[in-house]
Amino acid sequence: MATSMGRRLGQSLKNTAQIITLQWNRRDGFKTARSHVYSVCKPKRMALAGSGLGISYALFGFSFGKKDDEEKDELTEAYRNARLAHARGDLKKADELYHDALKIATEQMAAKKITQEKLITSRTLMYDGLADIALQTGQIENAEMLYKETMKGCLSQGMAQDANAIVELALKLASIYAIQGKKEEAEEGYKFCLQATQPKMEEREKLWRAGKGGSLVKKKRADVTGQPEEMEVSEQEEVELNTAALLGMTLGSYGRFLLYERRYQEALPLFEKARLYAENTLGTESNQYIVVLNDLATLYIVTKNLSEAEKILKDGIKISDSAKLGEGASLYCNLGAVYLRKGQTMEAMSACKTGLELAQVFDHKTAYKMAEACLHKGVNVLSGTAHTKPTT
Template sequence: MRMFLRTINPVSRTMLKTLSRRVSVQTTLCKQYSRSDQPDELLRYNPKDHKRQNNIHFYTMTGFLTLSVALQSRDETSDSDSLKALLKKAELMIQKRYSKKNIEKVYMEALHVAIELEDKSTVAHVQEKLANIAIEMGDYDSALKLLPNVIRNLLDIGFEENSLKVLEVSLKLATIYASTQKHELAINGYEWVIKQMKEYLNVEENYKDGRAFLGMALDSYGRYLFKLNKTKQALDVTKEAIAISMNLFGESDVRTLVLLNDIGAILTDCGEFDKAIETIKNAIERSKECDEIKHSDIAIFWVNLGSIYVRQNDAEEAKNAFRNAKKEAVLSKDRSLIVQIDHYISEQGS
């Protein structure tokens, strides 16, 4: 029975819930006029190569908009007002849960206007939104075309390569590589982001958002390594992440508890059952002090505990753990989780 860790999600915000609300690596951009848009360029770029001409790098999404290289001039004041109105409209559509396709159309119109105005900052913002929508729709190919150009445009408007904004985009790209089985690019991306952030924090050690971002990167990388069955590396990386979480958020915070569960799962795969049991029991006990944790999360803690007992051939303890898991799953109203737990209980016999 494979232990439960959270899915590697390109828009995961596990570590940054209460800090800067947009430090979730949700920045994106698009294809430039004259340079290749191959996604692996990100991992080899030289910032000096990008601090040059004033081209706005863009990527046109087929079916919505065709941008001409020679854009006709319009009244800039009118365009600026139109751009603000479009951005406001898109945000309201997001709040009212309009379809992603309709929101995307509005952002594409806004992108057209921003490019006409040669407003790189707004181009970056809009393209970021478009990439987020592509990811949410599972269109990773479009996101992989968008994201490397985010880096280029951010560098063009003055961001340093180790700035949090650039690293956010780089981490998002790494998680997409992880989700699309581009393993070498994913590993290189994760390690580059983590290295850059650690070096930055050596100078700015009191930068709270930076430490939280590092924790999020380590968390995501640890889950990815676990998925690749690199359990020893996954354990080391996840321990780094939980140390940051405990320091920033406390021992009973939901982020810390979920990381404890992850460590328990990894320890189990390492064959360290006693340590795994102790760790997951610790997470379950601390969850009583956490108002934000979901019943479905606690159910998974109990499932993982039960799966350890299964490996130890302790059917009675396993059944007790699975029954507790079902109680939490029922409270969560997660039907698929309830069905899965029922299956585990049935496997242990009556």
């Protein structure tokens, strides 16, 4: 049982780590492969919705203007091409281009075409990109080393230890430690991330809890074609939104860690708070909000509070069906798990079948496996080869 729990913990936290680095293959969510939560060593916008590369060219000391001017700088062009390949999901090509850019930076430094400071910045950017690729491809130890090098580069340029970019890197490292089974280091990392972000959001959170507004969900208006587009926000609002989103991810990640450690009473308030942040940064009609609901439901399932789990899942399904959200597939699978535990096998089969169909539509591999397992269990129950009331 312990081995099984350990495997599930590792997979869950690997998924958590990848959520931080991968663009969600959904309509919205934390899209950080195309645009990191923060530019390495310098704040920038988080792409909470829509696309947009947001590549931090400014760190090279350049501001892009005309295409001809951009192409005159070999180093900047190499980095841009690497990030574009990364955004397209061509990880092999991106890896090659990041290494090419590192070589160019070293050669330009030797030729005295760039300063030592610019070399450090360049290496920091390349290491961050390579670290994300390593994590995405399961090279955990390599990712750990590269994230540490990235953090070292940021700190060497005077970045504060509680800066959002440092917190993002710390969150990635915490998830890596959890995957490696380094529980103490993982928990220290999660706690550091909370301590660095929570004080910045205290006043805003008070407004949310008091029902006095203050939502950071980006408002939309119709563009010239009548399609909705996000309204511009001030730089201060953008920074606060980034901080809130990062805190929300930390709460969810730490909560899942505690869940799989069976520290249920500690996980519950983190998930509840993550729900508050998802609602007020992305809105209820977002995949991230549905993910948090699924986390809460999972907690209630394993603690045998099936009525509360069922209520949360049905509320989430109503939202996800209306907004056509891919994460709704997981909700249906967990609803099937609830029905199996209640002995309602036919209802379980129906829910899991819907989950399987949605998983296929949205290419949700994790939910697909959940649905298959649920359906297999249901078939066994109906054929009399399993208990009619599965245990946890």
